[in-house]
Amino acid sequence: MPSKPRATEPYEMATPTDNSAGITLATPLDEATAQRISKKQWSGLEALGIATVGDLISHYPRRYEDRREFGVMPTGPSEVAVCLKMEVVDTRVRRLGGKRTIFEAVVDQPDGGSALGGTLVLRWFNLPFMSKVLAVGHELVVYGKTKQSGQRLVMDHPDIEIIDPDDPVAARIHLDRITPVYPLASGINQRRMRTLMFEILEQITDDVLPDLLVPTPDWAKALKIWRARALRQVHFPDTDESLLESRRYLALEEFVALQLNVLQRRAEYEKKGGVARPSEGFLLKDLLNSLPFQLTGAQLRCVDEIRSDLISNRPMNRLLQGDVGSGKTLVALSGMLLAVEAGYQAALMAPTQILAEQHFLGIQRLLEPLDIRVSLRTGSKHEDGFLPLMAGGEPQIIIGTHALIHDKVEFENLGFVVIDEQHKFGVSQRSKLIAQGHVPDVLVMTATPIPRTLTLSIYGDLDVSIIDELPAGRGKIVTGIRGIDKTEKAAAFIRDQLEENRQAYIVYPLIEESEKVKSLAASVEFDKWNKRFEHFECGLIHGRMPPLEKEQVMKDFRDGKLDVLVATTVIEVGVDVPNANVMLIYNAERFGLAQLHQLRGRIGRGEHKSYCVLMVDPKNSEAMEKLRVMEETTDGFKIADADLRMRGPGEVLGTAQSGLPDLKLGDLVTDTDLVKEAREIAAEILRNDPQLKQPNHQTLAARFGGGRAGGQLS
Ligand code: ADP
Numbered sequence: 199m200p201s202k203p204r205a206t207e208p209y210e211m212a213t214p215t216d217n218s219a220g221i222t223l224a225t226p227l228d229e230a231t232a233q234r235i236s237k238k239q240w241s242g243l244e245a246l247g248i249a250t251v252g253d254l255i256s257h258y259p260r261r262y263e264d265r266r267e268f269g270v271m272p273t274g275p276s277e278v279a280v281c282l283k284m285e286v287v288d289t290r291v292r293r294l295g296g297k298r299t300i301f302e303a304v305v306d307q308p309d310g311g312s313a314l315g316g317t318l319v320l321r322w323f324n325l326p327f328m329s330k331v332l333a334v335g336h337e338l339v340v341y342g343k344t345k346q347s348g349q350r351l352v353m354d355h356p357d358i359e360i361i362d363p364d365d366p367v368a369a370r371i372h373l374d375r376i377t378p379v380y381p382l383a384s385g386i387n388q389r390r391m392r393t394l395m396f397e398i399l400e401q402i403t404d405d406v407l408p409d410l411l412v413p414t415p416d417w418a419k420a421l422k423i424w425r426a427r428a429l430r431q432v433h434f435p436d437t438d439e440s441l442l443e444s445r446r447y448l449a450l451e452e453f454v455a456l457q458l459n460v461l462q463r464r465a466e467y468e469k470k471g472g473v474a475r476p477s478e479g480f481l482l483k484d485l486l487n488s489l490p491f492q493l494t495g496a497q498l499r500c501v502d503e504i505r506s507d508l509i510s511n512r513p514m515n516r517l518l519q520g521d522v523g524s525g526k527t528l529v530a531l532s533g534m535l536l537a538v539e540a541g542y543q544a545a546l547m548a549p550t551q552i553l554a555e556q557h558f559l560g561i562q563r564l565l566e567p568l569d570i571r572v573s574l575r576t577g578s579k580h581e582d583g584f585l586p587l588m589a590g591g592e593p594q595i596i597i598g599t600h601a602l603i604h605d606k607v608e609f610e611n612l613g614f615v616v617i618d619e620q621h622k623f624g625v626s627q628r629s630k631l632i633a634q635g636h637v638p639d640v641l642v643m644t645a646t647p648i649p650r651t652l653t654l655s656i657y658g659d660l661d662v663s664i665i666d667e668l669p670a671g672r673g674k675i676v677t678g679i680r681g682i683d684k685t686e687k688a689a690a691f692i693r694d695q696l697e698e699n700r701q702a703y704i705v706y707p708l709i710e711e712s713e714k715v716k717s718l719a720a721s722v723e724f725d726k727w728n729k730r731f732e733h734f735e736c737g738l739i740h741g742r743m744p745p746l747e748k749e750q751v752m753k754d755f756r757d758g759k760l761d762v763l764v765a766t767t768v769i770e771v772g773v774d775v776p777n778a779n780v781m782l783i784y785n786a787e788r789f790g791l792a793q794l795h796q797l798r799g800r801i802g803r804g805e806h807k808s809y810c811v812l813m814v815d816p817k818n819s820e821a822m823e824k825l826r827v828m829e830e831t832t833d834g835f836k837i838a839d840a841d842l843r844m845r846g847p848g849e850v851l852g853t854a855q856s857g858l859p860d861l862k863l864g865d866l867v868t869d870t871d872l873v874k875e876a877r878e879i880a881a882e883i884l885r886n887d888p889q890l891k892q893p894n895h896q897t898l899a900a901r902f903g904g905g906r907a908g909g910q911l912s
């Protein structure tokens with residue numbers, strides 16, 4: 199990009215030294231600004247959660263535009279957004295029929311037109327009021343991506359800002375600099391937000407923005423900037439470097455605040471004193487001897503880690519991470535047996551009824567020879583009186599769904615709690631179950647493997663055990679992406695596998711639809727598959743079937759009475775039928791990678807080679823690209839990492855994951871070095887000031903609700 203000589207130096211923000219106005223972070227915004235804030239603007243600010251000076255300055259830009267030098271107008275489609283200075287030369291509204299309209303503004307580079315002679319057309323669909331906003335002669339800052347539309351180069355719904363030539367001073371807040379672009383709400387526009395921000399930052403003195411991180415010599419090097427400067431620079435950076443430094447400083451501060459909370463919570467439950475639950479491990483030995491296979495080294499290591507937690511009188515708070523099929527259930531069961539032998543009850547809570555039942559059946563079968571009383575509590579079973587009364591006393595192992603907390607299950611002596619697929623539960627559900635015991639040892643399990651730095655941020659108060667090895671003898675899973683127009687071909691392939699006595703899943707995961715619509719879609723498709731495979735037995739399973747019916751279908755599939763299972767995502771988690779080796783997933787493009795990985799984890803559980811076919815709209819090449827990583831790897835860590843980068847942790851880890859901190863600047867996925875640094879800094883702060891008595895530490899910890907009494911996993 200050719201660089202033009204700069205007309206003016208950036209308008210430097212004054213750093214005031216006189217705070218005679220007495221402005222603090224708590225000062226209401228209207229008392230701190232000389233400009234009137236209209237009612238409409240207030241409502242916009244309110245929607246953004248901004249009422250005080252402090253609220254405003256922690257409303258960070260969502261991006262920046264480098265308006266020191268504008269780009270040259272592209273002559274073709276642009277890969278990344280460009281920032282241009284343009285002049286409106288023509289406008290028109292075109293009607294498309296009905297109420298649909300396009301407003302078009304033809305723009306050209308100012309000062310004599312673009313060197314290359316072309317013009318650019320800005321388009322807004324169905325926003326007729328744009329014709330009142332833009333007029334010929336307006337000078338604009340335009341931000342967006344160009345694309346080709348017929349002979350014309352267009353930009354659809356660009357961000358624009360009209361330059362006001364009558365206000366040269368204010369203009370220099372908006373131009374000739376790295377310009378912040380803020381998240382907005384209806385009522386307040388970009389220029390207003392920016393001038394307000396600028397004015398406030400010019401009002402407050404540095405002493406209102408003291409450093410919260412008071413560096414010790416060990417980590418002073420991490421901070422190249424101090425807080426007051428970082429806050430000014432993050433809004434109105436002088437240079438690219440100072441922007442980077444300030445963002446880094448503020449993100450680090452945020453991560454330290456988070457880690458202070460996490461570490462404090464951990465210190466609190468460690469202090470609380472748990473119960474030592476020692477055992478010889480006889481039951482465990484019996485179980486392991488009865489298995490037709492050996493535990494993997496990774497499983498054994500995890501069992502050992504759980505065992506030392508049980509023996510010690512420190513309460514266990516442990517996360518068990520392992521890819522799908524890594525054998526988490528057996529590790530959990532081992533822990534439960536150790537607790538039972540020590541004289542305690544153990545409970546396992548699973549997110550779905552199908553899964554709870556499967557755990558129950560499997561565990562009951564394994565424990566039969568050991569003479570251990572296992573019971574199942576799911577809402578329906580309980581009501582139906584299906585549950586046989588246990589002869590010989592209270593159950594020692596109780597397996598269930600949410601019914602474990604809602605149905606007033608009475609535990610005699612609950613000492614060990616396992617939560618399977620924990621991301622499907624909310625924090626309060628977990629703590630309710632935990633509260634049923636007297637400081638029980640807690641194991642939470644997750645099949646979405648996440649990078650260590652993310653674990654530190656979300657589960658930093660837990661100890662972590664990782665099963666990083668799959669049992670030997672698993673068949674390979676081959677994954678392919680196909681267009682939905684290839685359904686008949688896929689059916690032929692499945693037929694071949696069925697002839698070999700294998701079983702298949704056909705999944706219709708219409709995520710956005712209601713359970714009702716989902717179930718309906720699966721039913722309609724079921725009829726078609728039934729016809730396609732008339733010589734085989736097909737079953738249907740979806741969320742709206744009565745529980746007993748669902749269970750029967752699942753049982754028939756497990757027992758091999760059904761060859762094909764047409765399903766919604768009810769089978770997503772945990773289902774374990776090793777003979778099933780084919781899975782067809784429709785609408786695959788509408789899923790996150792982590793979820794597809796979970797679904798795919800239903801196959802590849804036996805010795806046979808398995809096949810996963812992702813059926814997508816063949817016209818949607820972007821979707822096909824996104825799914826490519828599924829073809830390339832079956833490593834859950836790699837897939838989760840790709841997914842986290844694409845969709846962010848909130849989406850990947852699920853909405854029930856209310857443990858996700860609300861970070862303003864820090865990025866849980868990409869800021870890995872900052873997370874590690876913050877962990878060390880927070881640990882050091884707590885070593886020197888364990889009660890967080892210093893005001894700056896209190897302020898930091900309060901940012902994530904710190905200071906409150908923590909509990910296990912609360
Ligand atoms: P996940 O970690 O996905 O919850 P499961 O606990 O359901 O996995 O285990 C998957 C399957 O692997 C089960 O059928 C289980 O019996 C089997 N399995 C577990 N551990 C081993 C092992 N060490 N060797 C062979 N098979 C195992």
Ligand code: MG
Binds near residue numbers: 526527618772
């Ligand atoms: Mg499982």
